[in-house]
Amino acid sequence: xxxxxxxxxxxxxxxxxxxxxxxxxxxxxxxxxxxxxxxxxxxxxxxxxxxxxxxxxxxxxxxxxxxxxxxxxxxxxxxxxxxxxxxxxxxxxxxxxxxxxxxxxxxxxxxxxxxxxxxxxxxxxxxxxxxxxxxxxxxxxxxxxxxxxxxxxxxxxxxxxxxxxxxxxxxxxxxxxxxxxxxxxx
Numbered sequence: 001x002x003x004x005x006x007x008x009x010x011x012x013x014x015x016x017x018x019x020x021x022x023x024x025x026x027x028x029x030x031x032x033x034x035x036x037x038x039x040x041x042x043x044x045x046x047x048x049x050x051x052x053x054x055x056x057x058x059x060x061x062x063x064x065x066x067x068x069x070x071x072x073x074x075x076x077x078x079x080x081x082x083x084x085x086x087x088x089x090x091x092x093x094x095x096x097x098x099x100x101x102x103x104x105x106x107x108x109x110x111x112x113x114x115x116x117x118x119x120x121x122x123x124x125x126x127x128x129x130x131x132x133x134x135x136x137x138x139x140x141x142x143x144x145x146x147x148x149x150x151x152x153x154x155x156x157x158x159x160x161x162x163x164x165x166x167x168x169x170x171x172x173x174x175x176x177x178x179x180x181x182x183x184x185x186x
């Protein structure tokens with residue numbers, strides 16, 4: 001039996017896939033990825049994460065997945081630069097505090113790697129734009145944990161299906177892809 005919320009989640013997912021195709025975020029050719037791997041396609045997620053319709057739909061979809069956690073005190077985290085717009089949209093949609101994880105500490109001012117308030121034992125949901133092997137988002141998870149936060153879930157707009165899910169699982173983190181790359185290729 002399909003519930004009303006499952007139906008809404010399915011509709012949001014289909015809308016997100018449609019929007020990602022509309023902004024043509026998948027490119028075909030020869031590309032070097034952040035992981036160092038080469039690929040015959042590239043997910044140009046910046047085309048998506050600068051589009052208000054994509055951001056709104058992704059935020060609504062993540063909110064629908066988080067329905068059980070929304071009564072808890074959770075925080076939404078984004079990794080600079082790519083996932084900050086997504087995390088911001090999710091923060092606004094869920095009315096949960098936002099934290100931003102820097103890839104490296106500033107060399108001036110507070111020299112923080114984490115912007116926003118992160119307290120010991122805060123539950124944090126991390127949002128990412130694209131995952132391949134999971135290495136980049138794993139660094140963010142480790143930074144949050146090093147600073148006392150608890151991370152159990154990472155949401156990603158597009159998972160390239162090249163090991164991120166398994167890598168994060170080994171860290172005790174569930175990767176929840178909004179879209180798998182195969183859903184964008186056809």
